Amino acid sequence: MPWNLDSDRPIFLQIIEKIQTDIVAGIYHPGDKLPSVRELAQAAAVNPNTMQKALSELERTGLVYSQRTSGRFITEDTKMIQKLKSELAREVITEFLEHMQKLGFEKQEAIELMEQTIRGETK
Amino acid sequence: MPWNLDSDRPIFLQIIEKIQTDIVAGIYHPGDKLPSVRELAQAAAVNPNTMQKALSELERTGLVYSQRTSGRFITEDTKMIQKLKSELAREVITEFLEHMQKLGFEKQEAIELMEQTIRGETK
DNA sequence: ATTACTGTACTAACTAAATAATACAATAAA
DNA sequence: TTTATTGTATTATTTAGTTAGTACAGTAAT
Numbered sequence: 463m464p465w466n467l468d469s470d471r472p473i474f475l476q477i478i479e480k481i482q483t484d485i486v487a488g489i490y491h492p493g494d495k496l497p498s499v500r501e502l503a504q505a506a507a508v509n510p511n512t513m514q515k516a517l518s519e520l521e522r523t524g525l526v527y528s529q530r531t532s533g534r535f536i537t538e539d540t541k542m543i544q545k546l547k548s549e550l551a552r553e554v555i556t557e558f559l560e561h562m563q564k565l566g567f568e569k570q571e572a573i574e575l576m577e578q579t580i581r582g583e584t585k
Numbered sequence: 586m587p588w589n590l591d592s593d594r595p596i597f598l599q600i601i602e603k604i605q606t607d608i609v610a611g612i613y614h615p616g617d618k619l620p621s622v623r624e625l626a627q628a629a630a631v632n633p634n635t636m637q638k639a640l641s642e643l644e645r646t647g648l649v650y651s652q653r654t655s656g657r658f659i660t661e662d663t664k665m666i667q668k669l670k671s672e673l674a675r676e677v678i679t680e681f682l683e684h685m686q687k688l689g690f691e692k693q694e695a696i697e698l699m700e701q702t703i704r705g706e707t708k
Numbered sequence: 709a710t711t712a713c714t715g716t717a718c719t720a721a722c723t724a725a726a727t728a729a730t731a732c733a734a735t736a737a738a
Numbered sequence: 739t740t741t742a743t744t745g746t747a748t749t750a751t752t753t754a755g756t757t758a759g760t761a762c763a764g765t766a767a768t
Contacts, residue, residue, distance in 0.1 A: 469724095470594060470595065470598065471593060472593065472754085472755060472756090473755075473756075474755080474756090475593065483687050483688060486689065487688055488689060498713075498714065498715085499714085499715065499716090500713090500714090508756080508757085509756060509757045509758070510757095510758095511756075511757075511758085512755080512756060512757080514716075515755095515756095517715090518716090528714090528715060528716095529714085530714075530715065530716095530763090530764060530765080531713075531714045531715065531764045531765045531766080532713090532714065532715095532764095532765070532766075533713090533714060533715085534714090534715080547688060547689070550688055551685065551688055551690065551698060552702060554681060554684045554685055554688065555681075555698065555699045555702050556702075558677060558678075558680075558681040558699070559699075559703075562674065562677055564606050564610060565606060565609055565670060565674055565677065566610040566611060566670070567674065569703055573696065573699065573700070575674060575678065576678045576681070576682075576696065577696070579675060579678050579679075580682075580692055595724085595725060595726090596725075596726070597725080597726090621743075621744065621745080622744085622745065623743090623744090631726080631727090632726060632727045632728075633727095633728095634726075634728085635725080635726060635727080637745080637746075637747095638726095641746090651744090651745060651746095653733090653734060653735080653744075653745065653746095654733080654734045654735045654736075654743075655734095655735070655743090655744065655745095656743090656744060656745085657744090657745080
């Protein structure tokens with residue numbers, strides 16, 4: 463599972479989004495134990511401090527919790543996860559429509575162009 | 586016309602995208618004279634150096650050109666503008682589908698959820 | 709008890725982006 | 739000719755993000 467971090471945006475933000483996404487997509491399951499800060503940092507090829515910063519933020523929002531010395535775990539609150547999934551999807555959709563509108567495409571045009579693009583890819 | 590710059594990404598990149606977008610959306614027209622570096626910087630509330638950096642990059646790609654002392658102008662190459670519009674639209678579409686896929690939605694699901702979201706907004 | 713692993717905290721150094729403050733050459737307008 | 743405006747260039751400073759290195763306290767396993 464590659465981390466695919468780019469340098470155009472703060473890395474700790476990209477890490478937060480990556481882990482959030484993996485949770486709502488079901489790659490991490492409720493109650494799962496996360497690798498340690500040091501392991502995650504190595505896997506993502508970033509400094510442990512950067513990983514720690516991202517994890518602290520995920521903890522602040524309640525998506526993960528830490529058990530002082532035994533490790534860090536995904537929340538077991540499935541409703542929270544489901545709600546987050548809806549929120550993130552809505553954000554992505556809204557962002558898409560705004561972008562397309564700024565380029566000069568109305569909502570229906572945007573959808574049509576997308577369907578056309580998909581057909582073009584799979585043919 | 587607000588600039589809406591956020592601090593999550595390099596400002597000069599956001600400026601580049603903003604001006605690109607305004608050109609392909611027809612807010613700026615081919616041959617139009619742009620405001621001076623200093624005026625643009627003031628309008629966007631950034632340092633002139635930052636604006637200059639963004640404009641230099643736009644110039645490097647050929648989208649604008651500068652006439653040494655009389656100012657900066659939008660390219661008159663309408664084909665280039667049209668091509669850029671298609672490219673940007675394709676990027677936005679691809680990015681959208683990738684994001685949704687990472688959240689666990691297949692292409693068709695993504696489209697359906699988007700249509701559903703639109704109906705929910707306009708009702 | 710000792711060992712190894714956990715999260716956490718702290719300080720220093722480095723880098724890229726952004727700001728600040730000028731300066732200069734070219735030209736259109738006065 | 740003078741003035742104002744243009745793009746452009748240069749140097750210094752500040753700030754946020756990142757890295758580097760180290761340290762400490764708690765706990766499960768040995």
